[in-house]
Amino acid sequence: MLPKKVEEALNHQIREEFYSSYLYLAMAAYFEDKSLNGFATWMKEQAREEVGHAMRIFNYVTDRRGRVILEAIPQPTTNFSSVQEVFEKALEHEQYITGKINELYALSVEEKDYPTQVMLQWFITEQVEEESTVEAILERVRLIGDHQPALILLDRELAARQSG
Numbered sequence: 001m002l003p004k005k006v007e008e009a010l011n012h013q014i015r016e017e018f019y020s021s022y023l024y025l026a027m028a029a030y031f032e033d034k035s036l037n038g039f040a041t042w043m044k045e046q047a048r049e050e051v052g053h054a055m056r057i058f059n060y061v062t063d064r065r066g067r068v069i070l071e072a073i074p075q076p077t078t079n080f081s082s083v084q085e086v087f088e089k090a091l092e093h094e095q096y097i098t099g100k101i102n103e104l105y106a107l108s109v110e111e112k113d114y115p116t117q118v119m120l121q122w123f124i125t126e127q128v129e130e131e132s133t134v135e136a137i138l139e140r141v142r143l144i145g146d147h148q149p150a151l152i153l154l155d156r157e158l159a160a161r162q163s164g
């Protein structure tokens with residue numbers, strides 16, 4: 001049986017993951033508007049993966065005979081002033097999500113909920129990768145600065161992101 005407190009916290013996390021998807025779609029829309037189609041493709045793929053994260057928790061809650069209660073998804077920021085700002089916000093967001101996953105893990109330890117601890121290990125590993133990937137792109141964007149040709153090259157490179 002899924003402890004009530006853990007069930008509630010997992011439901012909040014489902015919303016966080018859908019919000020992540022929504023936020024990355026807002027970033028994709030910004031890039032589309034700037035004709036940076038490679039950056040947009042990368043963000044759309046990121047948004048798609050976030051739906052996968054939400055569904056992973058959704059399915060886990062139902063497998064444990066818990067009840068999924070979908071919560072309202074807030075409107076994401078839609079105003080960005082630069083490519084760099086987008087990736088700064090993306091990194092900030094991933095760090096926030098890492099904090100949420102860590103809180104969830106701490107709660108599952110407190111509640112002696114061993115299956116949830118095992119399920120969350122996937123997310124703990126994933127967050128290391130999420131932060132590192134976004135950080136690497138941010139570093140390159142910072143290096144590029146105002147050099148448009150280099151930005152276009154990076155845009156082309158990011159267009160190659162495969163869905164998987």
Ligand code: OFO
Binds near residue numbers: 017050053
């Ligand atoms: Fe970006 O990892 Fe889920 O939220």
